[in-house]
Amino acid sequence: MGRAADASQSEQAVASGRPQLDVQLRAVTKRFGSFTAVNAIDLEVERGQFLTLLGPSGCGKTTTLRMIGGFENADEGSILIDGQPIDTGPKRTRMVFQSYALFPHMTVVQNVAFGLRMERLPKDRIDAGVTAILAKLGLSDHASKFPRQMSGGQQQRVALARALVTQPKVLLLDEPLGALDLKMRKRMQGELKQLQRDVGITFIYVTHDQEEAMNLSDKIVVMDHGNIVQVGTPEEIYRNPATAYVADFIGATNLLPATLLPVVGGQARVRTVLGEFPARLSRPTIAAPGDAVSVAIRPEVIRIGADAAAMPNRQRGVLVEKSFLGSVTRAGIQIADGSGADSFVVLVDFPGTLLYSPGDAVDIGWKTEDALVLARDQRLQTEEALK
Numbered sequence: 001m002g003r004a005a006d007a008s009q010s011e012q013a014v015a016s017g018r019p020q021l022d023v024q025l026r027a028v029t030k031r032f033g034s035f036t037a038v039n040a041i042d043l044e045v046e047r048g049q050f051l052t053l054l055g056p057s058g059c060g061k062t063t064t065l066r067m068i069g070g071f072e073n074a075d076e077g078s079i080l081i082d083g084q085p086i087d088t089g090p091k092r093t094r095m096v097f098q099s100y101a102l103f104p105h106m107t108v109v110q111n112v113a114f115g116l117r118m119e120r121l122p123k124d125r126i127d128a129g130v131t132a133i134l135a136k137l138g139l140s141d142h143a144s145k146f147p148r149q150m151s152g153g154q155q156q157r158v159a160l161a162r163a164l165v166t167q168p169k170v171l172l173l174d175e176p177l178g179a180l181d182l183k184m185r186k187r188m189q190g191e192l193k194q195l196q197r198d199v200g201i202t203f204i205y206v207t208h209d210q211e212e213a214m215n216l217s218d219k220i221v222v223m224d225h226g227n228i229v230q231v232g233t234p235e236e237i238y239r240n241p242a243t244a245y246v247a248d249f250i251g252a253t254n255l256l257p258a259t260l261l262p263v264v265g266g267q268a269r270v271r272t273v274l275g276e277f278p279a280r281l282s283r284p285t286i287a288a289p290g291d292a293v294s295v296a297i298r299p300e301v302i303r304i305g306a307d308a309a310a311m312p313n314r315q316r317g318v319l320v321e322k323s324f325l326g327s328v329t330r331a332g333i334q335i336a337d338g339s340g341a342d343s344f345v346v347l348v349d350f351p352g353t354l355l356y357s358p359g360d361a362v363d364i365g366w367k368t369e370d371a372l373v374l375a376r377d378q379r380l381q382t383e384e385a386l387k
């Protein structure tokens, strides 16, 4: 029934104008003993998408990927690949690991041909498939080398070739660039993105590196303690983080503890260590007046010096640190609250050379829409209580 059912699912999706889904997780839970590593997650991955599971170490990324790959069984829920349960029919996913996992005693050609040999394909089909994929990955000149004779980047290309030669529906990649140095990692990011467009299949990628996720992905799934906290494009997640946790994890941000004040004339207001000011609610129902919230202001939306004068929200502070980051100079501006009891260092990114020095008094300012009110993260609250 496999093929017929495939076709009808795809045809139905096309007819209804819905995106075709390659992978669906429904209320998937995985426990190790009494510990819940993945907590009832729902996920839909559109065909041909580069989707990244992003989150800190231990949040359940690998476990989720291993369940999609069929290496681990879910305790609850269901996983469908192209509309069919994962255990139906031939395997439709392949996995690439950080450690490459190549056979050390086999040449590049033998490593790449291995999967097709296991499928008992005729020799000419195997040769043609291997030759084509080695060419695509720029490995043709390395065909008779052994893994130990190659660099990390080259070995990872062999691992990619070995996975792709079997023409999986979905490629699963678990921190595949994690063992490479920064320069090679950046280069391989570019190659991976190009490769994914070339082969056109769905990639599900795992990383704890937010910059890598932003660079590679059509869609990012932010995970935290076995839960999905947000799904969106890199831009959506950066501009409209669902929680303070996401805002803090993706890019640099100034995260101010705050109390939400009653809305005045349709405008939300907050009380913070920087005083009271208007701000934008990330979602209309994010919190009620009196609730503890967080206010996120990105360093690059804050103006400094003369540029601050035109901004509706202004503060005066003292420059306490300054670092040149290449495309921007990042300054730390210490703002003391009125009582003198507390102060807060606001990070500001200035595009160019900043002429102020430590100790200088400077003005900063921002637009109301750039101060985003987010639900307070439970852990941030706990950290504050411990201070």
Ligand SMILES: Nc1ncnc2c1ncn2[C@@H]1O[C@H](COP(=O)(O)OP(=O)(O)O)[C@@H](O)[C@H]1O
Residues within 6 Å of the ligand: 032, 037, 055, 056, 057, 058, 059, 060, 061, 062, 063, 064
């Ligand atoms: N086989 C296992 N036995 C017990 N605990 C595990 C096992 N695999 C993973 N875990 C735990 O599940 C949590 C999630 O692990 P993992 O999915 O590997 O996280 P990530 O890939 O996001 O770093 C971690 O706390 C980890 O220690």
Ligand SMILES: [Mg+2]
Residues within 6 Å of the ligand: 061, 062, 063
């Ligand atoms: Mg992992």
